[in-house]
Amino acid sequence: xxxxxxxxxxxxxxxxxxxxxxxxxxxxxxxxxxxxxxxxxxxxxxxxxxxxxxxxxxxxxxxxxxxxxxxxxxxxxxxxxxxxxxxxxxxxxxxxxxxxxxxxxxxxxxxxxxxx
Amino acid sequence: xxxxxxxxxxxxxxxxxxxxxxxxxxxxxxxxxxxxxxxxxxxxxxxxxxxxxxxxxxxxxxxxxxxxxxxxxxxxxxxxxxxxxxxxxxxxxxxxxxxxxxxxxxxxxx
Numbered sequence: 177x178x179x180x181x182x183x184x185x186x187x188x189x190x191x192x193x194x195x196x197x198x199x200x201x202x203x204x205x206x207x208x209x210x211x212x213x214x215x216x217x218x219x220x221x222x223x224x225x226x227x228x229x230x231x232x233x234x235x236x237x238x239x240x241x242x243x244x245x246x247x248x249x250x251x252x253x254x255x256x257x258x259x260x261x262x263x264x265x266x267x268x269x270x271x272x273x274x275x276x277x278x279x280x281x282x283x284x285x286x287x288x289x290x291x292x
Numbered sequence: 293x294x295x296x297x298x299x300x301x302x303x304x305x306x307x308x309x310x311x312x313x314x315x316x317x318x319x320x321x322x323x324x325x326x327x328x329x330x331x332x333x334x335x336x337x338x339x340x341x342x343x344x345x346x347x348x349x350x351x352x353x354x355x356x357x358x359x360x361x362x363x364x365x366x367x368x369x370x371x372x373x374x375x376x377x378x379x380x381x382x383x384x385x386x387x388x389x390x391x392x393x394x395x396x397x398x399x400x401x402x
Contacts, residue, residue, distance in 0.1 A: 210389055218395075221392075269335070280337065281337075
């Protein structure tokens with residue numbers, strides 16, 4: 177089946193630094209990928225929709241300049257958390273759906289970000 | 293805006309009992325998903341429901357969809373401890389993104 181690889185699985189960074197999270201579709205092409213954030217014991221909140229070759233669409237309240245999304249190819253989207261602060265600590269999950277149709281979303285394994 | 297309401301949020305069951313989790317959504321959608329999440333892990337796909345009246349079963353879990361009522365249910369039959377997890381329903385919005393319910397944290401006790 178479809179596989180989405182997300183790296184790193186865990187990262188600890190200092191306040192003020194930037195962290196990049198990668199999301200790769202391994203065996204299919206994804207024109208659209210989605211980035212979610214999940215705080216402890218809460219649901220997944222959509223942050224942005226990443227579109228290959230164009231700008232990402234951000235949800236209301238998500239800072240575009242803080243959460244930079246790049247979808248440079250049909251198999252790779254990256255989320256960069258810039259100038260991270262402790263309140264950015266969260267579980268970040270990406271998902272992708274195969275280009276050209278299909279109805280299944282495949283989720284990455286998630287990235288646990290801790291900002292100290 | 294598409295809203296997804298899931299209940300109950302917490303469910304403590306004894307092994308062998310049956311129970312149902314409910315998922316209501318606010319706008320028309322033909323695609324509803326159920327996921328399982330274990331602590332510290334990502335989402336595991338359980339069911340994809342694509343049409344009114346769809347029913348799918350896997351082991352002790354059965355999911356159904358009523359698009360007219362905008363309601364999906366996840367029924368648990370004869371619960372076992374291994375089913376302890378958080379279950380999310382998610383509805384696909386018009387622009388193909390997904391909105392999640394708040395999740396149901398299920399604990400199955402011996």
